Amino acid sequence: KIMNTHLREAAKEFMVRYGGDTFPSLFRSAKGSIVIDDTGREILDFTSGQMCATIGHNHPAIVQAVHEAGEKAYHMFSGMIPEVVAELAETMAKDWMPKGLSKSIFINTGSESNEVAMRMAKMFTDGYEILAVGGSWHGVTGGASAASFASDRKGYGVHVPGVFVMPEPNLYRPYIQGLDGEASALACLEMGLKMYDMASTGRRAAIIVEPIISAGGVLVPPKSYMKALREAADERNMLLIFDEAQTAFGRIGHRHAADFFGVTPDIMSVSKTMGGGLPLAGVATTPQIEESIHSKGFTFYTSHVSDPLPATVGLAVLRTIQEEHLIERAQTMGAYLRRRLEELQSRYEAIGDVRGEGMLLGVELVKSRDSREPFHALGALTTQRCYEMGLSMNIRRRPERGSVWRIAPPLTTTQSEIDRGVDILDEALRVSLD
Numbered sequence: 001k002i003m004n005t006h007l008r009e010a011a012k013e014f015m016v017r018y019g020g021d022t023f024p025s026l027f028r029s030a031k032g033s034i035v036i037d038d039t040g041r042e043i044l045d046f047t048s049g050q051m052c053a054t055i056g057h058n059h060p061a062i063v064q065a066v067h068e069a070g071e072k073a074y075h076m077f078s079g080m081i082p083e084v085v086a087e088l089a090e091t092m093a094k095d096w097m098p099k100g101l102s103k104s105i106f107i108n109t110g111s112e113s114n115e116v117a118m119r120m121a122k123m124f125t126d127g128y129e130i131l132a133v134g135g136s137w138h139g140v141t142g143g144a145s146a147a148s149f150a151s152d153r154k155g156y157g158v159h160v161p162g163v164f165v166m167p168e169p170n171l172y173r174p175y176i177q178g179l180d181g182e183a184s185a186l187a188c189l190e191m192g193l194k195m196y197d198m199a200s201t202g203r204r205a206a207i208i209v210e211p212i213i214s215a216g217g218v219l220v221p222p223k224s225y226m227k228a229l230r231e232a233a234d235e236r237n238m239l240l241i242f243d244e245a246q247t248a249f250g251r252i253g254h255r256h257a258a259d260f261f262g263v264t265p266d267i268m269s270v271s272k273t274m275g276g277g278l279p280l281a282g283v284a285t286t287p288q289i290e291e292s293i294h295s296k297g298f299t300f301y302t303s304h305v306s307d308p309l310p311a312t313v314g315l316a317v318l319r320t321i322q323e324e325h326l327i328e329r330a331q332t333m334g335a336y337l338r339r340r341l342e343e344l345q346s347r348y349e350a351i352g353d354v355r356g357e358g359m360l361l362g363v364e365l366v367k368s369r370d371s372r373e374p375f376h377a378l379g380a381l382t383t384q385r386c387y388e389m390g391l392s393m394n395i396r397r398r399p400e401r402g403s404v405w406r407i408a409p410p411l412t413t414t415q416s417e418i419d420r421g422v423d424i425l426d427e428a429l430r431v432s433l434d
């Protein structure tokens with residue numbers, strides 16, 4: 001439990017500061033729904049460690065898989081496919097992906113998986129234009145960031161051309177005044193498509209969407225929206241890409257958002273939740289698309305394509321989700337957490353909205369329910385207080401929109417841990433508003 005102050009100094013002196021939300025302490029380890037800092041303090045994790053720890057931190061199945069893969073300690077020339085990667089591809093096709101998306105490739109990060117998905121679409125269609133849905137977050141690499149919300153793109157020069165972004169489907173803050181959320185979302189789509197069609201050169205490739213917009217404020221579009229997006233892609237001979245970095249593998253109480261919406265994309269990218277904390281991502285598509293792009297010379301030959309270590313862990317994660325019935329648990333525990341948050345909403349005027357699906361929930365903070373004016377200061381202050389009181393919370397702040405807590409504990413979190421976390425949040429809110 002002895003704190004190594006030297007390392008705190010080393011972090012300050014020798015590390016590039018890569019994000020706004022870095023913490024004063026360093027971290028030593030994690031277990032289940034708890035992370036432990038460099039003083040030995042235990043912090044309850046309502047963020048699932050950047051949404052990766054679906055089955056909890058350091059689950060025995062992950063430890064065993066790392067050990068197993070580490071013993072073999074092999075990393076191949078990229079063209080040599082390890083046995084375990086073939087097994088993962090089979091498991092994905094048979095148990096996890098929507099029917100038809102039976103061909104997969106495995107890489108490392110969510111950004112990378114979206115680059116792969118867009119490359120596939122470009123090669124298949126011989127086009128290059130990408131139409132994205134506003135508010136979505138697809139990653140930091142060139143193509144992925146061009147399709148993501150703009151605030152993180154400033155300062156890095158010209159972004160990839162040929163990417164068009166439509167207004168987001170936001171039910172709580174409809175873009176079009178006078179319309180309700182669903183009507184506004186559909187009208188935004190219609191308008192977005194019209195504008196895109198006017199600007200298009202005809203070299204169309206894909207529509208990409210994060211089907212539940214998570215980092216952009218936990219926005220669940222209406223089902224009619226996703227169906228309309230599917231039709232829009234078909235009418236334009238574009239492929240539909242679902243970025244299911246966060247929504248696949250049980251988080252929302254379904255296998256993935258494609259099941260939830262009843263809409264099947266042509267390409268699905270998955271990442272975070274699959275590796276349980278290790279860098280594993282995948283992209284699945286149909287045999288027809290795979291055949292076509294293969295014949296045109298598709299490549300994605302990186303150092304860590306088909307890497308056996310994360311693949312071994314991925315298989316263990318998928319097995320654990322099934323064995324521990326975590327999809328069902330996302331529904332039951334998610335419903336319980338939601339009821340507790342709604343109870344807070346009944347007591348705090350500042351909680352304007354509680355929304356989400358399964359264990360991916362959003363709580364939006366407002367100065368008043370009538371004005372819906374964002375309450376950024378309350379979000380920042382309360383998040384800080386929660387942390388001091390032993391609860392890690394992720395606040396999503398988009399200046400022009402709102403401050404939203406994304407509340408997404410590991411699916412293995414116990415009911416008493418949920419209660420403890422919500423009680424801390426309650427107390428932190430009470431003190432902040434005093």
Ligand code: PMP
Pocket residue numbers: 108109110111112114137138139140210214215243244245246271272
């Ligand atoms: N897509 C979505 C929906 C994400 O949430 C993220 C990560 N926040 C990414 C893509 C990018 O993944 P990575 O950070 O692993 O590159």
